[in-house]
Amino acid sequence: MSFGTHARRVRDEGAPAARRHAALRCAVSEYCPLGFHATWAYVSATALPSPDLRRDTSALLRALSVLEASRAVRIGEGASFAARRRAEKAAGLRTPRVAPAPAWRPHWPTPPGTAPSRLGLVAAVADRHRAFRRLPRPDDALVAGRLLELHGRLEACGTAYLTALGLPDDATRDELSDTVTGIRGEVLPGPAPLNHRLFQWLGFADLLGYAAAVPSAR
Known part of the structure; x- marks a missing residue:
């Protein structure tokens, strides 16, 4: 089913709350610019002041609105790029002057002049930080030392970002870049x-x- 179909089911006031909640999860599976789990964490956090999406249908609708607004920007960006490429090809330019960000890289599209929600990004990072810490650690003796160090450094960067509530200092950014x-x-x-x-x-x-x-980010 399409994103629009799932969105209509989220808005169906005659449907049980559990079904509307499931429809929102399906909508997120169709459009998840940060990855499914991180996107779900983002829209859940930005559905404040009541983020209980299972019981609060008002929060459910706020989360859907956040998702739809970002998706509309992404669609607009795609249309603008397609139009620009048509003009560039007509002018004989085989390589795009400005290539779009790879679809697999996390990115929350927002209208020009605005930024993603800092609260949403912190929630997304917190969710994936917990998942990262649950991953099995390397046990191959030949590489475990190097990888354990890198694992620890990446975990520490995540902790520093969360401790700073999404406002890391330059040292944290530099450490993250070196770790990656x-x-x-x-x-x-x-x-x-x-x-x-x-x-x-x-x-x-x-x-x-x-x-x-x-x-x-606000």
Whole structure:
């Protein structure tokens, strides 16, 4: 089913609250610019002052509105890029002058001149930080020392971001950048078993890096 269908079910006042809640989760699965779990945490947090989406249908609608507003911006960005590329191709330019951000990188689209919710980003990072800490630690003696250090540094960067309530200092940003570079340096060519774990780490690192780089989130 489409995002629009799920959104209509969220707004169906005659449906049970549990069904409307499930419809919102389906809508998030269709549009999750931060990844499913992080996006759910973001819209849940920004549904304040009552974030209980299972029981409060008003909060459910506020969360849907936040999701729809971001999705509308993303659709507009896609349409603008397509129009620009048509003009560039007509002018003989084979390579885009400005390429869009990769779809797999975390990014919360907002209208020009505005920023994502800092509360939402903190909630998203907190959710993924908990998940990161639950991941199994490396036990291969040949690489465990290096990876345990990188794991600890990434966890500490997440803790520093959350402690600062989404306003990390330059030292934290620099440490995060160095840590991510170190993790990427451990990725092996081909389908190496270790890569799966490292890509999980990098998924959290990409979200944390994006959230830490947003300078004016409210």
